Amino acid sequence: MGILNTLLQAVTWWNGATLNTMIYTRRKGVKVGEDGQGNVFYRNADDSRRWVIFNGEAEASRVDADWHGWLHRTFNEVPSEKPLQHKPWEKPHQENLTGTMLAYAPAGSIRAGGVPKERSDYEAWSPE
Template sequence: MSFLQRLTTGFGASKIGTDRFGNTYYESRKSWLGYGRKRRFVVYAGEPEPTTVPPEWHCWLHHVTDAPLPEKKLYPWQEEHRQNRTGTALAYRPPAHEGGGERRPPTSGDYEAWTPGS
């Protein structure tokens, strides 16, 4: 966080908490004109990547809940939150994807390609 941002955040907002990824969450001290409620925002730890905000804090940021939800697994089927992997080597690629090196399985043979002029 830059010096100017730290200075203005300290005067106009109060710190609410920090998540397990190091992101810090703030809420403005006054209600914003025309907004009707206090503004909530996040200061990212490192690179500003919105997909690093866990769902518990996402609810709070968007005024779905009044207080942040607890950061714990409630159900055994829940997985750990991960940031978006699109565009990286860890991105999901289905079988026979062009970038995967596999070949597409042959079709049933009932397809006839259209050619112009025929």
């Protein structure tokens, strides 16, 4: 199964880095840091390019806010050297739950469990 996993990782973008990205990262990448989720961040020698190699599934919502700002050049300080000062009201990062059983379901939704509630503020149209 190891050879199959290596082959899948080499040709699919959602399984980590593709073969070309791995080669480019080894040749030209300078490791800048790593976040709490194991994602590794790189830049090239002249800092004209910045990228991330995801630890597991490539999901953009898994990049922390401070590293997101560094990737998009909102600020140039590397978050591992100068972390952001987080506000006390900020919630910890939560991954994107869309498409999972834990996704948000509003009240009255069939997915919310139980029978949908009767609506008293709506009357269905019926032709005369």
